[in-house]
Amino acid sequence: MSDFLKIQGLEARIDADGTPKEILKGIDLEIPKGEIHAIMGPNGSGKSTLSYVLSGREDYEVTGGSATFKGEDLLALEPEERAALGMFLAFQSPVELPGVNNANFLRTAVNAVRRARGEDELDAVAFLKAVRAETKRLSMSDEMLKRAVNVGFSGGEKKRNEVLQMRLLQPSFAILDETDSGLDIDALRIVADGVNSLRGPDFSALVITHHQRLLDYIVPDRVHVMAKGKIIYSGGPEVAKTLEKQGYTQFLEAAA
Amino acid sequence: MSIATTVQASLGLEAFVARSAGHGTALSAMGIPTRRVEEWRYTPLRAFADTVWAESPALSDAHAQTLLAGLPLPEAGSHVVFANGRKVEALSSLSDSISQSAVETAEPFEDRFSAVLNAALMQDGLSVRVPAGTDAGLLTLVSLTAGENISTHLRHQIVLEEGASLTLFDVNAGEGRYVTNPRFDIVVGKSARLTHVKLQQESLTAGHLAIVAASVDANGNYDSFTLNNGSELARHEVVATLTAAHAQVHVNGIQIVDGSRLNDLTSMIHHAAPDCGSRQTVKTVLSENGQGVFQGKILVDRIAQKTDGYQMNQALLLSEKAQINSKPELEIYADDVKCSHGATVGALDDEQLFYLRSRGIPEAEARDILVRAFLLDALDLVTDETLRALLQGSIRA
Numbered sequence: 001m002s003d004f005l006k007i008q009g010l011e012a013r014i015d016a017d018g019t020p021k022e023i024l025k026g027i028d029l030e031i032p033k034g035e036i037h038a039i040m041g042p043n044g045s046g047k048s049t050l051s052y053v054l055s056g057r058e059d060y061e062v063t064g065g066s067a068t069f070k071g072e073d074l075l076a077l078e079p080e081e082r083a084a085l086g087m088f089l090a091f092q093s094p095v096e097l098p099g100v101n102n103a104n105f106l107r108t109a110v111n112a113v114r115r116a117r118g119e120d121e122l123d124a125v126a127f128l129k130a131v132r133a134e135t136k137r138l139s140m141s142d143e144m145l146k147r148a149v150n151v152g153f154s155g156g157e158k159k160r161n162e163v164l165q166m167r168l169l170q171p172s173f174a175i176l177d178e179t180d181s182g183l184d185i186d187a188l189r190i191v192a193d194g195v196n197s198l199r200g201p202d203f204s205a206l207v208i209t210h211h212q213r214l215l216d217y218i219v220p221d222r223v224h225v226m227a228k229g230k231i232i233y234s235g236g237p238e239v240a241k242t243l244e245k246q247g248y249t250q251f252l253e254a255a256a
Numbered sequence: 257m258s259i260a261t262t263v264q265a266s267l268g269l270e271a272f273v274a275r276s277a278g279h280g281t282a283l284s285a286m287g288i289p290t291r292r293v294e295e296w297r298y299t300p301l302r303a304f305a306d307t308v309w310a311e312s313p314a315l316s317d318a319h320a321q322t323l324l325a326g327l328p329l330p331e332a333g334s335h336v337v338f339a340n341g342r343k344v345e346a347l348s349s350l351s352d353s354i355s356q357s358a359v360e361t362a363e364p365f366e367d368r369f370s371a372v373l374n375a376a377l378m379q380d381g382l383s384v385r386v387p388a389g390t391d392a393g394l395l396t397l398v399s400l401t402a403g404e405n406i407s408t409h410l411r412h413q414i415v416l417e418e419g420a421s422l423t424l425f426d427v428n429a430g431e432g433r434y435v436t437n438p439r440f441d442i443v444v445g446k447s448a449r450l451t452h453v454k455l456q457q458e459s460l461t462a463g464h465l466a467i468v469a470a471s472v473d474a475n476g477n478y479d480s481f482t483l484n485n486g487s488e489l490a491r492h493e494v495v496a497t498l499t500a501a502h503a504q505v506h507v508n509g510i511q512i513v514d515g516s517r518l519n520d521l522t523s524m525i526h527h528a529a530p531d532c533g534s535r536q537t538v539k540t541v542l543s544e545n546g547q548g549v550f551q552g553k554i555l556v557d558r559i560a561q562k563t564d565g566y567q568m569n570q571a572l573l574l575s576e577k578a579q580i581n582s583k584p585e586l587e588i589y590a591d592d593v594k595c596s597h598g599a600t601v602g603a604l605d606d607e608q609l610f611y612l613r614s615r616g617i618p619e620a621e622a623r624d625i626l627v628r629a630f631l632l633d634a635l636d637l638v639t640d641e642t643l644r645a646l647l648q649g650s651i652r653a
Contacts, residue, residue, distance in 0.1 A: 058606070083613075
């Protein structure tokens with residue numbers, strides 16, 4: 001197997017008003033280079049927690065197991081080091097940053113990552129050219145670049161802004177946390193196209209979703225079913241269709 | 257209080273009184289306020305009491321020029337430079353549209369220490385008058401101080417006649433351990449407009465006790481903004497009176513305190529006529545053991561109906577040991593007014609910080625971005641674009 005992304009027995013908990021609450025209870029998952037995997041599961045199964053733990057959010061305490069990315073101990077890295085190494089999280093609820101201009105934010109992020117990867121920084125002109133090409137592809141207006149990050153954006157605009165960041169930062173591994181929620185069918189196509197166009201031997205992704213619909217557009221190599229903090233079933237893209245027709249019950253029963 | 261402290265506490269005062277050439281009676285009577293004096297409860301003047309502050313020796317033009325070189329100054333407009341309390345003629349030039357005028361009798365403010373201290377030791381200062389209907393453009397006033405255990409007490413007077421306008425960029429900087437105690441007497445005539453943008457960037461071991469007395473006539477506007485960004489202890493105090501209908505006063509500002517420094521913005525806005533407005537937006541960023549003080553009083557006379565007063569004070573605490581003391585006061589005798597005040601205190605948002613870091617932005621840079629975002633809407637109140645950019649560039653976040 002590849003050692004691109006390897007998660008073994010990962011356990012994590014969160015402090016819920018003073019009481020620790022176990023959320024991840026032993027996740028085993030490998031995503032090889034160039035593959036797109038999907039995780040589906042009912043609410044509260046720990047999908048978003050997994051995405052936060054992998055990208056380095058501090059609210060979660062890892063209590064067991066390991067995660068390596070490109071051979072490095074992922075859990076020992078700061079969030080910005082993970083980003084520099086090629087990881088990207090598209091947030092389920094993108095964060096609003098009042099007073100932070102979107103274009104400045106994008107350029108700061110792109111140049112921070114380029115610096116960390118030993119590449120030259122983009123000057124204002126080169127950056128503008130790169131960003132214009134991407135906004136056009138995502139059918140975003142230039143006006144969105146002038147506004148504060150995600151402030152006053154519609155749900156769809158926020159998700160497009162996430163995909164815009166992903167395309168500009170050129171990650172080798174992206175986690176898309178319910179990027180399809182709140183999107184109409186046209187926006188869904190545009191977002192999916194943004195992901196598919198990155199697809200190749202050097203791009204992997206973990207797509208977290210409730211609905212099979214997104215997986216019609218981003219066809220995964222593998223689908224994992226997650227429940228109660230564990231992966232209870234893994235299979236090919238057909239698993240998504242089975243889930244859509246029959247629900248989680250049979251998987252939950254089989255796992256019980 | 258021990259006997260030793262009492263003896264020490266008189267040292268600073270005695271030195272000041274000895275230098276006052278007979279003008280120190282009020283200062284003697286008042287003494288250096290302790291924390292038991294309400295107005296100074298959050299801003300202890302212990303350091304003033306413990307030190308013998310000497311008269312400042314003259315500073316060479318060359319030394320003044322070296323200090324000037326490090327400052328964010330606009331090229332355009334008039335320039336007046338003071339060094340160690342004396343005007344540097346070689347570095348000053350005033351536009352023809354500004355005339356020099358003698359200091360008129362000013363309000364004594366016998367209960368305000370900064371004013372009493374200035375009255376006792378009053379030095380040279382800028383005295384200018386902008387004639388009726390004249391736009392005098394930009395005037396940069398630089399006050400430089402260098403030395404150890406010295407103090408300066410400049411007295412400035414600015415009079416804007418009817419319909420006149422002036423933008424004053426008031427820059428305070430220096431090196432060493434010293435006290436500066438400038439006083440401004442400002443008269444804004446009918447329909448006149450004074451924009452007073454101040455950069456307080458004194459030495460980090462200095463004390464700065466500034467007091468501005470402003471009176472604003474009908475339809476006039478005193479629009480002030482202060483960036484408190486230096487000194488070990490600094491108070492910028494504004495006492496403004498709105499004397500006739502539709503006068504406006506803005507006392508906005510940003511304070512940035514780190515180390516164990518203290519910055520204080522104190523205001524007293526007196527609505528003495530109907531239909532006037534006052535606006536105060538003050539933002540303070542505190543890190544390490546920094547302390548911030550905001551005291552804002554709005555006094556509305558019985559006659560001052562339809563007063564529109566607004567006061568907002570927000571603090572961003574970047575460390576657990578930093579401290580903000582915020583004291584808004586409304587004293588209203590009219591029955592048909594709109595006065596509001598608000599105060600918020602918060603830390604950086606973890607979610608916002610994580611979002612930035614997840615995009616590869618290192619933690620220190622991410623914090624800096626969020627601090628600047630917090631300050632942005634206050635900084636936007638500086639309407640002069642050149643000055644706004646100069647202030648923005650001098651913020652140490």
